[in-house]
Amino acid sequence: MATTAPIHAHAAPQGFIRKYIFSLDHKIIGIQYYFLALTSVFVGMFLSLLMRIHLIWPAANLPLIGEIKPETYLSLLTMHGTIMVFFVLTTAPQGGFGNYFLPIQIGAPDMAFPVLNMLSFWTTFLGFVVIIAAFFVSGGAPLHGWTGYTPLSALPSAGPGEQLGADLWVISIAIFCLASLMGALNFITTTLDLRAKGMTLMRMPLTVWSWFITAILGLLAFGVLLSAGILLLLDRNLGTSFYVPLVVVNGQIMGHKGGSPLLWQHLFWFFGHPEVYIAILPGMGVASQILSTFARKPIFGYKAMVYAIMAIGLLGFMVWGHHMFMSGMSPYSAFAFSLMTMSIGVPSAIKTFNWLGTLYKARIRFYTPMLFAIGFVSLFVSGGLSGPFLAQPVLDIPLHDTYFVVGHFHLIMGVAAIFGIFAATYYWFPKMFGRMMHEGMGKLHFWITLVGTYAIFMPMHYLGLAGHPRRYSQLTEVGYLHNLIPLQTFMTYAAFVTIAVQFVFLFNLFWSMFKGPKASDNPWESTTLEWTTATPPPHDNFGGHTPVVNHGPYEYSVPGAPRDFVMQTDPATTRAH
Amino acid sequence: MGLALLAVIWLITLASTYFFIAKTWWFPAGLSTAAAGIDHQFTVTFIAMGVVFVAAQLALGYLVWKYRDRGAASSPVEYSHGNIKLEVLWTTLTAILFVGLNLMGSPIWAAERFRPAKADALPVEVTGMQFAWYFRYPGADGKYGRTDPKLMDPSSGNEAAIGLDTADPAAKDDVVTGTMLIPENREVDLTLRAVDVIHSFFVPNMRFKQDAVPGLAIHMHFTPTQIGDYEIACAELCGLGHYKMHGMVKVVSQADFDKWLAEREAAKQ
Numbered sequence: 001m002a003t004t005a006p007i008h009a010h011a012a013p014q015g016f017i018r019k020y021i022f023s024l025d026h027k028i029i030g031i032q033y034y035f036l037a038l039t040s041v042f043v044g045m046f047l048s049l050l051m052r053i054h055l056i057w058p059a060a061n062l063p064l065i066g067e068i069k070p071e072t073y074l075s076l077l078t079m080h081g082t083i084m085v086f087f088v089l090t091t092a093p094q095g096g097f098g099n100y101f102l103p104i105q106i107g108a109p110d111m112a113f114p115v116l117n118m119l120s121f122w123t124t125f126l127g128f129v130v131i132i133a134a135f136f137v138s139g140g141a142p143l144h145g146w147t148g149y150t151p152l153s154a155l156p157s158a159g160p161g162e163q164l165g166a167d168l169w170v171i172s173i174a175i176f177c178l179a180s181l182m183g184a185l186n187f188i189t190t191t192l193d194l195r196a197k198g199m200t201l202m203r204m205p206l207t208v209w210s211w212f213i214t215a216i217l218g219l220l221a222f223g224v225l226l227s228a229g230i231l232l233l234l235d236r237n238l239g240t241s242f243y244v245p246l247v248v249v250n251g252q253i254m255g256h257k258g259g260s261p262l263l264w265q266h267l268f269w270f271f272g273h274p275e276v277y278i279a280i281l282p283g284m285g286v287a288s289q290i291l292s293t294f295a296r297k298p299i300f301g302y303k304a305m306v307y308a309i310m311a312i313g314l315l316g317f318m319v320w321g322h323h324m325f326m327s328g329m330s331p332y333s334a335f336a337f338s339l340m341t342m343s344i345g346v347p348s349a350i351k352t353f354n355w356l357g358t359l360y361k362a363r364i365r366f367y368t369p370m371l372f373a374i375g376f377v378s379l380f381v382s383g384g385l386s387g388p389f390l391a392q393p394v395l396d397i398p399l400h401d402t403y404f405v406v407g408h409f410h411l412i413m414g415v416a417a418i419f420g421i422f423a424a425t426y427y428w429f430p431k432m433f434g435r436m437m438h439e440g441m442g443k444l445h446f447w448i449t450l451v452g453t454y455a456i457f458m459p460m461h462y463l464g465l466a467g468h469p470r471r472y473s474q475l476t477e478v479g480y481l482h483n484l485i486p487l488q489t490f491m492t493y494a495a496f497v498t499i500a501v502q503f504v505f506l507f508n509l510f511w512s513m514f515k516g517p518k519a520s521d522n523p524w525e526s527t528t529l530e531w532t533t534a535t536p537p538p539h540d541n542f543g544g545h546t547p548v549v550n551h552g553p554y555e556y557s558v559p560g561a562p563r564d565f566v567m568q569t570d571p572a573t574t575r576a577h
Numbered sequence: 578m579g580l581a582l583l584a585v586i587w588l589i590t591l592a593s594t595y596f597f598i599a600k601t602w603w604f605p606a607g608l609s610t611a612a613a614g615i616d617h618q619f620t621v622t623f624i625a626m627g628v629v630f631v632a633a634q635l636a637l638g639y640l641v642w643k644y645r646d647r648g649a650a651s652s653p654v655e656y657s658h659g660n661i662k663l664e665v666l667w668t669t670l671t672a673i674l675f676v677g678l679n680l681m682g683s684p685i686w687a688a689e690r691f692r693p694a695k696a697d698a699l700p701v702e703v704t705g706m707q708f709a710w711y712f713r714y715p716g717a718d719g720k721y722g723r724t725d726p727k728l729m730d731p732s733s734g735n736e737a738a739i740g741l742d743t744a745d746p747a748a749k750d751d752v753v754t755g756t757m758l759i760p761e762n763r764e765v766d767l768t769l770r771a772v773d774v775i776h777s778f779f780v781p782n783m784r785f786k787q788d789a790v791p792g793l794a795i796h797m798h799f800t801p802t803q804i805g806d807y808e809i810a811c812a813e814l815c816g817l818g819h820y821k822m823h824g825m826v827k828v829v830s831q832a833d834f835d836k837w838l839a840e841r842e843a844a845k846q
Contacts, residue, residue, distance in 0.1 A: 151775070326812075353663075356633070472819065480808055
């Protein structure tokens with residue numbers, strides 16, 4: 001723990017560019033990440049809107065866009081998945097809120113490596129520019145899906161969009177990997193070295209634990225994806241055959257020999273499964289923090305929560321094969337991957353029980369952040385419980401690559417993670433921007449989003465049972481899909497309503513930034529360190545002094561204490577831990 | 578607000594569960610020998626997960642309503658950091674549940690995948706290419722003839738599409754079709770191949786799915802139990818025509834199958 005003057009301290013910058021564009025301040029960088037993710041999520045959501053329209057009205061002539069062709073549908077799907085997974089679900093919770101609040105919550109003046117921090121943001125931004133460019137090059141965006149299975153993604157002649165668009169897709173992901181590696185190093189070093197006096201590991205807020213473990217996952221996973229991406233670029237452009245055996249596309253023999261398509265799947269999912277936890281762990285941390293705060297009750301089983309995060313992180317690296325039960329991988333290895341995957345349900349269940357335990361005999365205040373945290377728990381349960389179906393190879397026979405999978409991962413790593421982001425936004429907005437968000441608009445946003453997302457994604461499970469394969473751009477060719485079109489139509493209407501209400505959120509965000517009522521330093525009566533400093537926090541976070549921590553992170557309703565919360569910096573005289 | 582949350586969470590839970598239990602949208606009939614085992618494992622998992630789902634959501638709705646802040650009327654908050662006995666209890670219970678389900682399902686997986694096809698199984702080679710399925714029967718000699726990538730001509734279909742080398746004697750009696758005809762109650766010994774990208778051979782009624790991967794010849798088998806026509810849908814994204822890469826499995830009697838194959842053989846001579 002650093003008790004001497006930290007070497008990374010830097011003076012407050014002068015001038016607009018150093019202050020707001022190429023800033024070294026983790027708070028500005030966090031906001032930059034947040035707005036990058038906000039832009040991305042609206043792009044990704046717009047793509048999904050076009051997909052939903054195309055599925056129901058394939059011949060629709062849309063203003064400015066025209067008719068969506070089947071291959072364009074696949075490009076939309078690829079870009080939706082890629083943008084959402086990388087530039088939203090990885091960027092907002094970790095890059096955005098993690099960057100802003102991890103240093104403050106551990107009592108540090110900044111990240112350990114501010115220049116690296118700035119570099120990781122601008123590298124991520126470059127990755128975003130490159131992925132968006134894929135829309136505008138000749139041939140358009142790739143159609144190989146966000147998983148980019150080879151040989152489809154390795155052969156420029158395998159379909160429209162597989163030329164320059166596919167190269168840009170790989171390059172963007174490689175750039176994103178580099179940025180994430182830089183970010184991960186920073187998070188890990190900061191957590192280990194820059195904690196304030198008294199901030200022992202077991203006094204860290206669960207948000208900090210989740211960002212810390214997420215960073216470790218990122219460090220181990222993104223390096224593998226980066227390597228895999230480079231090999232794919234070599235296969236595509238320099239004639240190597242890492243992933244491509246001898247193949248014949250439309251009667252033409254391709255110049256490859258001896259490669260293994262399954263190698264890509266192993267490398268991709270070795271990254272891809274931990275990535276799921278990279279997206280959801282910060283949401284778990286946020287949900288814990290907010291449930292405890294607004295329940296006015298210590299988090300139930302703090303240590304169990306910490307060990308569960310660790311267990312999920314560890315097991316997350318041993319389960320990638322469950323994406324490959326139908327791939328032709330050895331059927332014997334399915335046993336091990338299945339057993340490990342089922343085991344990962346145990347720490348996930350522990351977390352759910354502990355959230356319910358936190359609400360038991362509590363005194364719940366229903367502000368918007370709390371509503372989204374409760375929604376998170378509900379969605380986490382719903383999305384999580386379809387996991388043990390897909391974790392069993394024998395049930396993957398009917399369910400793999402159907403809408404059941406799409407429903408599962410959208411509920412858990414899509415919507416639940418997004419609820420985590422919303423909860424964090426409503427909770428920390430006052431600290432970040434000095435004003436309160438509008439409660440009425442927040443609640444409207446919550447109710448319609450909760451019901452709407454269930455209405456979109458729960459029916460996907462029914463479609464999956466009926467055998468509806470995913471990634472079908474038209475439902476007219478396979479006979480048994482015809483009966484499912486009414487359900488698909490219902491989901492499209494649900495998507496219209498749900499998407500519409502996101503603009504209420506967007507309006508609330510910007511309106512509140514300028515017109516919201518001024519926020520006090522601690523509007524939610526929270527206990528962690530960010531609420532001990534000014535709103536918004538000064539350049540060095542704590543205005544020239546380093547906080548000293550005397551308590552655990554969630555000391556609410558301590559008997560005998562003067563208020564119903566004991567802040568982490570309060571004198572160590574109360575009965576609180 | 579607490580009551581609204583309770584109502585909405587409970588309603589979502591009941592509505593979601595209703596459509597599962599009413600089987601409004603459900604699996605098509607399972608008409609292979611493996612189907613009963615797979616469907617049973619699904620049912621067991623569904624009951625277990627369904628009970629947990631309903632219990633957890635009902636509890637969540639109840640707790641947020643029951644322990645809402647009611648000002649002065651609220652009971653005091655219980656100052657507690659958890660309960661180690663409860664943690665051990667629910668960790669043990671979920672471990673038993675999840676690992677138990679895994680152990681139950683494993684023999685069903687092993688029964689089909691850990692043994693070769695039976696000696697009297699009908700060999701059929703399945704070839705996937707953008708965007709069609711081809712099925713090859715080795716003929717009386719029981720041997721597949723040679724195929725050559727240089728001879729592949731997808732526009733001509735069937736034998737030419739998979740590049741069958743007619744110079745090879747073993748290829749003379751190979752029959753290639755675009756529709757899969759198989760006899761009922763006889764195991765089919767599949768060899769799955771793909772010539773360009775990955776495809777997936779998915780026949781919902783047979784409870785059968787297996788990727789066809791370029792460079793690999795994957796052996797699988799299944800036994801249809803009822804005469805009828807069943808759709809094949811490609812289940813791995815394979816390019817712009819993925820949605821129309823479908824086909825038919827026609828399950829017929831052994832006699833009809835023999836008659837059909839003999840006609841096809843005769844037509845080749």
